[in-house]
Amino acid sequence: MNVTIDNLDGNGALDYTGAVIPGVPLRIERQLNEPTICNFKLAPNITNLPVPLRLARIVIADDSGAVLFTGYIATEPALELAGEGFSGPMYVATVSAISDDVLLDIQGISNMTSSFAQPAGQTLE
Numbered sequence: 227m228n229v230t231i232d233n234l235d236g237n238g239a240l241d242y243t244g245a246v247i248p249g250v251p252l253r254i255e256r257q258l259n260e261p262t263i264c265n266f267k268l269a270p271n272i273t274n275l276p277v278p279l280r281l282a283r284i285v286i287a288d289d290s291g292a293v294l295f296t297g298y299i300a301t302e303p304a305l306e307l308a309g310e311g312f313s314g315p316m317y318v319a320t321v322s323a324i325s326d327d328v329l330l331d332i333q334g335i336s337n338m339t340s341s342f343a344q345p346a347g348q349t350l351e
Contacts, residue, residue, distance in 0.1 A: 227252065229266075231299075232283040233276065239285070245273045247318065254286070254295050262325035264295050269308065271316050278303055284323045297325040 229246055232239040245268045246252060252266040264286065270277050278284075280302045286295040303319035310316065 227289065227294075228285075228287045230285045230287075231278045233279045234282060235279075239283070240275060242268060242270070242273075242275060242278070245270050245275055252286070261327045262295065262297070264297065264321075264323040264325075266321055268303070268319045268321055269316070270319060271311065271313070277305070277317075277319050278321060284321075295323070295325065297323045300324045 227243065227246075229242045229252075230239040231242050247267045247269055250267045253264065255263045255265075264284070268278070278299055280299055282299045284295070284297055284299060285293060287293045300322055303321045305317040305319055308316045308318045
């Protein structure tokens with residue numbers, strides 16, 4: 227599994243795969259007529275990565291490169307104190323992302339002229 231997150235800070239998409247906590251499952255929940263939700267936990271201090279920001283772009287793919295989820299982080303990740311490390315306190319970030327479907331659903335239908343009882347050539351003009 228590959229997790230890349232772009233914090234939209236000009237550094238591009240960063241690989242957060244090593245920061246995903248392996249004991250906690252990464253969940254992608256799909257329901258009919260609702261946006262897809264993805265939840266997982268990160269330990270960004272371990273890999274010296276920044277904590278993902280709200281509205282950061284996220285892409286999750288499997289090992290063969292097939293994309294499983296694309297979306298954005300809907301809220302600020304919740305930080306939980308995991309303990310003390312050599313460099314100070316260690317935090318676990320709980321990330322909740324929502325799929326791009328929501329953005330597509332917000333867009334309205336374009337205004338089209340009526341094409342009732344007209345030849346196909348005239349409707350394409």
